[in-house]
Amino acid sequence: MCSSRRRGKHCYPVICQAVGAINKNKLIRQMRSGLTKSLKLSDVFGLGFMTFAFYLGAGNIIFPPLAGFMAGEHLMPAMVGFLLTAVGLPLLTLVAVARGSAGQGSSGWTAMTRYLPTWAATALAIAIYIIMGPAFATPRTGLVAYEMGLKPWLGEAGQHGLLLYSLLFFALVILVSLDRGRLLDAVGKYMTPVLMVMLLILAVGVLVDPQGTLPEASGDYTDTPLIKGMLEGYNTMDTLGSLMFGALIIGLLQRRGIEDYPSQFKYLTIAGLISAVGLSAVYISLFYLGNSAAGVVTNVDNGGAIVNAYVLSLFGHYGQLILAAIITLACFTSAVGLLCASADYFHGLAGWTYRKWVLLMGCVSILVANVGLSQLISLSIPVLVAIYPVAIALVLVTFVQGYFGRPRLAFRAVLLVAFLFGCLDGLGAAGMQMDAFAFLPLFDKGLAWLLPTLLTCGFGMLLRPREDLAAEAA
Secondary structure, three states: OOOOHHHHHHHHHHHHHHHHHHHHHHHHHHHHOOOOOOOOHHHHHHHHHHHHHHHOOHHHHHHHHHHHHHHHHHHHHHHHHHHHHHHHHHHHHHHHHHHHHOOOOOOOHHHHOOOOOHHHHHHHHHHHHHHHHHHOHHHHHHHHHHHHHHHHHHOOOHHHHHHHHHHHHHHHHHHHHOOHHHHHHHHHHHHHHHHHHHHHHHHHHHHHOOOOEOOOOOHHHOOOHHHHHHHHHHOOOHHHHHHHHHHHHHHHHHHOOOOOHHHHHHHHHHHHHHHHHHHHHHHHHHHHHHHOOEOOEOOOOOHHHHHHHHHHHHHOHHHHHHHHHHHHHHHHHHHHHHHHHHHHHHHHHHOOOHHHHHHHHHHHHHHHHOOOHHHHHHHHHHHHHHHHHHHHHHHHHHHHHHHOOOHHHHHHHHHHHHHHHHHHHHHHHOOOOOHHHOOOOOHHHOOOOHHHHHHHHHHHHHOOOHHHHHHHHO
C-alpha cells in the first residue's frame, strides 16, 4: 500500500483501474457463459426465417405437387405422411441436435455421436455432408432453379446454357457463403421475407381459384397413400439437412455470444418451429395445387412441370415471373445454407480454411449440376433410402438415451441395425433383385429397417447397467 498521503493520491487511480479491470473481466466471463446475452425479437424471427429458407429448396418445391397429383382422392393420408417425414422429422432432428449438446463439453454432431467410435461417427458425418453438399442436394438447387426459373423463358438452351447458368448461380452462392457472420442478416432478414410474400401470393391463388379438377389416384397412392407420402418426404433431404443446419445454427449463435446450452436449445427450437410452420404452409398449398391440376397439365413427369403449367393458367405470363423469382430465391437460399454447413464441417475436420472449402465445394457443385436434374434425382434416391434410416435412428436414440442402461452399447447396436437394413432398402430402390429378403416386414414398402430398429431400441432399454449386474454377482 502507499506509505504517504502524496503517494496515496497517485495510488488511488491505480487501485480504481485494478478494481475496474476485475469487474470488466467478470463481465466478460459472464457474457462468455451466456448469462447476459440474448437475441432481440427481430433476431429471433430472423433466425427462424433463415432456417426456413435453408430448408426450402429444390425438393421442397418439386415433390409435393407431384405427390398431390398422384394421390388423387387419397390426398389427406398422402399429405399427412409427407408432412411427417418432411416437416416432423426435420423439426425433431433440430431439437435432437440441441438436446444432444446439453450438458456436454461439445455441441452439434460431436455431442450427438459421442457414444459411437470416432471413425464411425466421422465416416457417417462425411457421408451426410457429401450427400447434402456437393454430391446431390447442393447441385440440385441450381438445377431446379435453371429448369423452373429460367428454362421456361429461354426454351431449350442446351448444355452450354446449363453450364453458364450454373456458373453464375453458384458464383453468387459462393459470394454470400464466404461471410458466415452476415448470414442471419442476408438470408434471414432480407431474402426470406421477400420469398414468403411471393409464396403467399401463390398459395392464396391456389386455394381461392383452383384451375383444374381432381385427378385419379395412381401407383402406390392407391393402396398405401400414407406410407408412400412418408417415403416421398425423404426426397426433400431435410432430415439430413437438419443435422447440418443444427450445427451451423449453433455456431452462428455462439458468434452472437449465445454460448450456454439452455439458450442455444431455446433459440434452435424456436427457429425449428418457425421453419416448420412455414414449410407446412408451403407443402399444403403445393399439395392442393397438384391435387387440382387435372386438365391443366399434360406432362406429369415431375412436379416442376405441374407447377409451371398451373401458374401459367392461374396468373398468365406475369405469374411465371413470380414463379421464376420464387424458385430462384428458394433454391439460392437453400444452396447457401448447404454450402456453409458443408464447408464449416470440413473446415473443422481437415483444417483447411473455411473460405477454401466454400470455393472447392462450390466448384464441385457446378460440375455435378451439369449432369442434369433427372439423372441426379435417379442417382440420389437409392442413397437417400439407405442413409435416411441411420439419421432417423440417431434422432431416436438421442431422445431416449436416458432410458438405456448401457447407452454406448445401445447406441451402436441401434445405428448398426438401421444401417444394415437401410442398405437392403437402398439396394432395392436401386433396382437390384432382393427377393430373398421379401419375408421382412414392410420390405416391399421400403421400410424394412423400421421394425428391427425399434426392436433393437427396445432391447437397449431392457439392458441393465454393468454396475447392477456386478452388484448382483457379488
